[in-house]
Amino acid sequence: QQQVKQSPQSLIVQKGGISIINCAYENTAFDYFPWYQQFPGKGPALLIAIRPDVSEKKEGRFTISFNKSAKQFSLHIMDSQPGDSATYFCAASDRGSTLGRLYFGRGTQLTVWP
């Protein structure tokens, strides 16, 4: 059973546009929600993360929005650039009981056209 559900599977955005990727979870014990960026042939790289005590976190052009009651969170990439073209994974962790084990979504392949 997929612990974290991610959509869309693929996304095409014009340069300068906003990319939005959504994730949902069921396990209310999850208390850490990172997003990873992966380029072909590379390992995932931590992009930005949020804890459930805040509703939004912004780092540069990347923003996570978190809705605890709906058990959903999303990544917004503002002013999308061709260099942002990559696969993005949301993840979740229960820091208390699973010692850092990350549960990943299936990924979103983002293509930004120049």
Added chain:
Amino acid sequence: GAGVSQSPRYKVAKRGQDVALRCDPISGHVSLFWYQQALGQGPEFLTYFQNEAQLDKSGLPSDRFFAERPEGSVSTLKIQRTQQEDSAVYLCASSLAGREYEQYFGPGTRLTVT
């Protein structure tokens, strides 16, 4: 660089062969994780070490999979009698003590079983 390194980067094995995949974590990172990433999917947890102790191996798919970290630094993931379904990218990640949720990934080893 000071990142997580993995070797070999690519491995082709005939069905039934044994393989050993190596991970060198970031210096000073006591926690080490192995994940399996099938084509087009998100990483799936395999096992977790804190120093030399294997604290969680619940994600290992069968008893053909074995991981060790005898001196608390370098780790080896061994797969015995490889099967075609073992074909995947095997990712290693490491983290600081107490921050297991912030994992830094290596580039992975792409295993192809023919």
